[in-house]
Amino acid sequence: MAPFSDPYLEHAIGGTPIVQLKNLAPSSGQVWVKIESGNPTGSYKDRMAYGVVKNAFARGDLKTGDRMVEYTGGSTGTALAHVAARCGIKFIAVSSDAFAQSKLDAMRAYGAEVIVVPSEERKITPELIAAMKQQAYEIADEPNTFYVDQFGSPDVIEGYVPVGQEIVEQIGADIDVFCAAVGTGGAFMGTTKGLNQAGQTPDLVALEPLQSPFLTTGQGGAHRIEGIGLGFTPPFLNLDRCDEIRAIDENEAFKMCKKLAVEEGIFCGPSTGLNVTAALEIAAERGPDSVTVTLGCDHGSKYGQTLP
Numbered sequence: 001m002a003p004f005s006d007p008y009l010e011h012a013i014g015g016t017p018i019v020q021l022k023n024l025a026p027s028s029g030q031v032w033v034k035i036e037s038g039n040p041t042g043s044y045k046d047r048m049a050y051g052v053v054k055n056a057f058a059r060g061d062l063k064t065g066d067r068m069v070e071y072t073g074g075s076t077g078t079a080l081a082h083v084a085a086r087c088g089i090k091f092i093a094v095s096s097d098a099f100a101q102s103k104l105d106a107m108r109a110y111g112a113e114v115i116v117v118p119s120e121e122r123k124i125t126p127e128l129i130a131a132m133k134q135q136a137y138e139i140a141d142e143p144n145t146f147y148v149d150q151f152g153s154p155d156v157i158e159g160y161v162p163v164g165q166e167i168v169e170q171i172g173a174d175i176d177v178f179c180a181a182v183g184t185g186g187a188f189m190g191t192t193k194g195l196n197q198a199g200q201t202p203d204l205v206a207l208e209p210l211q212s213p214f215l216t217t218g219q220g221g222a223h224r225i226e227g228i229g230l231g232f233t234p235p236f237l238n239l240d241r242c243d244e245i246r247a248i249d250e251n252e253a254f255k256m257c258k259k260l261a262v263e264e265g266i267f268c269g270p271s272t273g274l275n276v277t278a279a280l281e282i283a284a285e286r287g288p289d290s291v292t293v294t295l296g297c298d299h300g301s302k303y304g305q306t307l308p
């Protein structure tokens with residue numbers, strides 16, 4: 001079976017810049033943010049989408065003309081729709097009106113079929129995620145339909161390994177803490193694997209929204225940070241490897257988006273705001289000699305008026 005390789009995608013995905021915060025972290029330790037919005041659909045999900053599709057083609061699980069399905073808040077869906085368009089497969093996204101309209105539009109722009117599961121007052125709740133998952137499973141049972149399995153496929157983790165490797169090369173110093181918000185946990189664990197492979201073993205701090213503190217309290221809830229805080233422990237997340245799990249107030253995360261744009265020139269979405277809020281807290285606690293790294297998950301332009 002010939003592996004699928006697309007020279008454009010190989011070149012366009014990854015190799016993103018990293019920024020050290022100057023104005024928001026003047027006297028604390030160093031805070032570095034890996035800016036993933038430069039990937040083709042504006043988020044780090046491009047890395048996992050290409051990783052999953054490439055390896056599925058190589059194994060013969062996917063071939064041109066097949067269908068592929070996943071339930072997604074939109075960033076993963078947009079990334080999958082983009083890769084699907086490149087390699088001639090149809091993508092079906094099970095999503096919801098709880099997520100940014102621009103993401104649903106982007107999936108459709110790449111030719112995806114988008115099934116919208118209605119939410120209550122546009123809130124992301126554990127019940128909504130369960131309803132989306134159920135619908136995706138039913139479609140995945142149909143013939144010639146590949147289930148991406150963003151919560152379980154090892155190809156997801158592998159897709160993010162280069163993030164960690166790039167970070168080590170870019171910073172060129174020992175990293176004390178790596179913190180990142182967790183949805184599937186793929187970016188957090190895959191980046192960690194890359195950091196470890198490149199010789200770095202920072203303390204690991206997994207993050208979640210205070211309004212849906214399942215990992216810290218066992219109780220999920222309604223919140224507004226797209227892509228994370230899903231109300232269950234994602235299978236990728238190895239809690240034994242985490243030094244800490246920290247819940248961050250979503251209101252602080254949204255305020256941080258504004259501050260990052262105005263004071264650092266980084267226009268990002270709310271999960272990045274949450275990551276940076278936590279990274280700054282940690283850097284202040286660890287002191288001036290510390291190095292803390294986090295991820296800039298996606299670009300703020302996806303969120304329209306939901307950002308302050």
Ligand SMILES: Cc1ncc(COP(=O)(O)O)c(C=O)c1O
Pocket residue numbers: 043073075076181182183184185186187188226227228269271272297298
């Ligand atoms: C905008 C955004 N941030 C963060 C995440 C969390 O990433 P992961 O699923 O790799 O944990 C997601 C996942 O969908 C996302 O869409």
